[in-house]
Amino acid sequence: MRKTAIVRDERYLEHRPGSFHPESPKRLDAIYSVLEAPDRAPLFWDLPARPATRDELLAIHKSQYVDMILSTAGRKRRSLDPDTAVSEGSCEAALLAAGGVCEAVSEVVSGNVDNAFALVRPPGHHAENNRAMGFCIFNNLAVGARYAQQMHGASRILVVDWDLHHGNGTQHSFEEDPSILYYSTHQYPYYPGSGAHTQGGRGEGAGYTVNVPLAPGHGDNEYMGIFEKTLKPIGLEFKPDLILVSAGFDIYQNDPLGGMGVTPRGFAGLTRSVLDIADACSGGRVVMTLEGGYNLKGLQESVLAVVREMAGVTETRPETPWSDQAVLRVETAAEKVREVHGGLWKGLGVKTG
Numbered sequence: 001m002r003k004t005a006i007v008r009d010e011r012y013l014e015h016r017p018g019s020f021h022p023e024s025p026k027r028l029d030a031i032y033s034v035l036e037a038p039d040r041a042p043l044f045w046d047l048p049a050r051p052a053t054r055d056e057l058l059a060i061h062k063s064q065y066v067d068m069i070l071s072t073a074g075r076k077r078r079s080l081d082p083d084t085a086v087s088e089g090s091c092e093a094a095l096l097a098a099g100g101v102c103e104a105v106s107e108v109v110s111g112n113v114d115n116a117f118a119l120v121r122p123p124g125h126h127a128e129n130n131r132a133m134g135f136c137i138f139n140n141l142a143v144g145a146r147y148a149q150q151m152h153g154a155s156r157i158l159v160v161d162w163d164l165h166h167g168n169g170t171q172h173s174f175e176e177d178p179s180i181l182y183y184s185t186h187q188y189p190y191y192p193g194s195g196a197h198t199q200g201g202r203g204e205g206a207g208y209t210v211n212v213p214l215a216p217g218h219g220d221n222e223y224m225g226i227f228e229k230t231l232k233p234i235g236l237e238f239k240p241d242l243i244l245v246s247a248g249f250d251i252y253q254n255d256p257l258g259g260m261g262v263t264p265r266g267f268a269g270l271t272r273s274v275l276d277i278a279d280a281c282s283g284g285r286v287v288m289t290l291e292g293g294y295n296l297k298g299l300q301e302s303v304l305a306v307v308r309e310m311a312g313v314t315e316t317r318p319e320t321p322w323s324d325q326a327v328l329r330v331e332t333a334a335e336k337v338r339e340v341h342g343g344l345w346k347g348l349g350v351k352t353g
């Protein structure tokens, strides 16, 4: 067993973007309730959330934007963008979401726990430095990554984003920075529109943004195969001292916003790939943060599967044999990554065909 921490806080439920909004408090309600079963308690340690400090937020966000969000505290609901609204409790929840990730980072990097999952909302990976976007207010993971570097001396951080959507905000935060490697699988073309495989980082960060755009219909073996063929060789060569994961569950097979086919077993397998890299490079240090996922049953079963894998209860590997379609899809995705990144990341192997 590994020592796994969970960040959860009832104040995250006070972010209420609207009665019919898919990013609803019911999401965390569903997850928290499944973790409360008595037989689940030995799986994890509870870690209290705390608000992010202004300095922590300013490592990613513009001060005028932080001030604007702070000014919404206690005010009635208003829209920040076509998909994103704030209610009375949203500012506090957003501060606690970014701070919750920092707290998880702190515990993991200090060695108090092996890994951690910040079960927070609002999500973060679409938030840009100066604006809210796509249900996100602060970029929780990006704030946590800079916090790890500035307060805990982390030097190289691997960010894995398996959410259905491309994490435009995270990519933009780090695309010129070779110390933070951003790897994303996402449905494409789709919201938010960014994430073409040719977007591979800029300036000194060239090669340190890896985008794996996918057509709808990818399931467990395809996702696990793509991680094994692309994430793993790049991750092992990059040698991160910390891994952060934007864990979105909207690639679940019955998610109302997505077209992917991942089951709880697949989420456990993706977690295993990440843990394998962490065990080889970063002393097992992994911090996950919740992004999307809008099927409540899918969230319950999939988050539990991830936590069990993180805690070392299960060890999930791809099942064989694979269908011809799965083999072809994995190779197609890997070829696109090789095309852009094969020169820098030798572990990807030689270009084929």
Ligand SMILES: [Zn+2]
Pocket (backbone or CB within 6 Å): 163, 164, 165, 248, 250, 291, 292, 293
């Ligand atoms: Zn998403």
